[in-house]
Amino acid sequence: MSRKRSDEVIQTAEYVTIGELVRLTGVRYSTLKYYTEEGFLHFEQEEENLTRRYQRVQAIREIEEMKRMRSEGLSIEQIRQKRLEKKAGT
């Protein structure tokens, strides 16, 4: 068992856990879990104990993007559609 990583450490870490993302963004765990399962939030899986880890900068950017679209009144379905269109366009 290890000690909890401090805020200073996670603010500069390359990879963070979902719990640490909660601390960094203030978004509920259940929301982040949902975004992960729906593919809105990218992660890497460590082979050893199957822990999901997130690339901090990219994950925060994706969460901010989701927050912005939700505040604009878009539904999850509309966001999914928009992302698909964006992907097809590139």
Next chain:
Amino acid sequence: MTVAEQYALIAMNGVELGKKNVLIRRKKNCILAAYELDEILKIEDESEKEERFHQRIKELSKLSAKEREKRVDVVVNKLVAEGKLEVISALMDSDLYMEEAGVTSKQYRAEKSVFLATTEYLRAEILEEGEISEEVLCLTWLLKQSDEWNTIFSISEKENAESRILKLCLENSFAKNLFMERIGVFGADFYGFLSYIRGRMLYTQFGIGLVSRMPVLARREAVFIATDSYFTNAAERTQFVKEKLEKKGHFCEVKQMGKVSLLEIDNAFYELVPDMDHRVFGVRLRRYML
């Protein structure tokens, strides 16, 4: 934040200032234990850690009531000074009877973003696959001791969480020793014991249902808010109650609108059940468990 501060933030949220009962005494004993755990976690050697833990917990029971209060105040006052714990008008003040009697009281409320970050981090670490930190393990044990555990996890999540803790106890001797220890209420008499059982029941679905039928059993858990008129429209009724509570300084957010709306009031969830008390129309606040 230390384990003691994190635990105090969760446990003191919604607690009325100056109110004394067995459940609050237990919470305060847990704050004392958390304070000791912060010191114990600094020890590197595992066997010494376990030994010191049992020794310090035993020593706590020998402390005088005055000394215990003093130590708890240090933790709570620090949170208040940092703005992580606020002192607001008690929710009970909005109750029809309290309003008419002109009785006022104060309660603690945890700052929303800090409360969310603390509880959601705990949820994430317990429910996700991967390592559980020592701090989260200690916080889990403390929350289980004082029943706050039931307000953080839903019934289905609790099953998953329990099995993870059990697995951890089988693998780690500090975890095993921690969960074998119980925080008691020192010097509780028979009445205190009954009061404790009653308090614990309020954290169960059965208890919540019973109190909403018979508010006299626990008035603080069945606050009745009078509305000016009989609202047939649920949205108008909810809006009226929300505005009334906000005027008194409570943080309110409508989570679900309906015949029985769901509101988050000061970091806790309540259902607004339309009710009538002595021919006065209003709503009864029923605690909502996840």
